[in-house]
Amino acid sequence: MAPATTITTTPAPIRFLLSFDDGPAAASSGNSTVRILETLAQNGQQPGIKAVFFTQTRAWHGGGTDVGRALIRREHDDGHLVALHSATTFHSNHRFMSGQALDESMQDGVADLLAITGVPPSLVRPPFWAYNADTLLTYHAYGLQMLLTDLNANDGKIYGINWSWHKRANMLKHLAETRVRWAAGRMPEVDGATPVVVTFHDVNTYTARHLEEYLEILVDVARELDVPLAARPFYDNREELERAALASTVADAASRPQLPGFWNWLWQ
Ligand SMILES: [Zn+2]
Secondary structure, three states: OOOOOOOOOOOOOEEEEEEEEOOOOOOOOOOHHHHHHHHHHOOOOOOOOOOEEEEEOOOOOOOOOHHHHHHHHHHHHOOOEEEEEEOOOOOOOHHHOOHHHHHHHHHHHHHHHHHHHOOOOOEEOOHHHOOOHHHHHHHHHOOOEEOOOOEEOOOOHHHOOOOHHHHHHHHHHHHHHHHHHHHOOOOOOEOOEEEEEEEEEOOOHHHHHHHHHHHHHHHHHHHHOOOOEEEEEEOOOHHHHHHHHHHOOEOOHHHOOOOOOHHHHHHO
């Protein structure tokens, strides 16, 4: 009788999948989205990083303006993945919209992005992380998969303040929580890496000024927690980025993944 063998597998090294919500910014000078695009392209950690931009295609102060549309096009032309956050004038909660209003806004958002980039979006992220079984069904009906997050910079305007002093401690805490799921083999592996989704807001000028520091912090906290990093710690190819993002989406409202911070308490 053959002896039982125990196969111990270590999960694949992690790779940071950067995502930016609420943009693009519409400012004609000192534009935070532009600064973020420049830092992703050129920085001391890894040049040519590609990210997912969850855009608001009709935001009155952003995606709905000429500057905003030009920036969405630039995000795509620079090799990033453009995705949908909202297609309403404001940052509206999808859970509080009627079925018909949500339907229309998904239709508008997909059409807006298709017109600007030439490709339909494959990903959506609900404003305020607020979704339920019905919103998820609507997303799927428009060919959109929902991506939440593992790490969150907590830099959304909704907080009204910037957590500048807590940047490192915050990422360390979120990655320590993610590490438990990683070590247990509960995260998807794609192309030899475990994607770890990180969320920022490109309309935040503080984030734009400190993005390079954030990149350093991410690499640094992974080392501190002894989580192995992929040889290139950030995604730098749109197709690979999209595969990783799609593998990390939520397929089913019953699975109830952890939401960032107090949103978890609010919605679940
Ligand atoms: Zn948002």
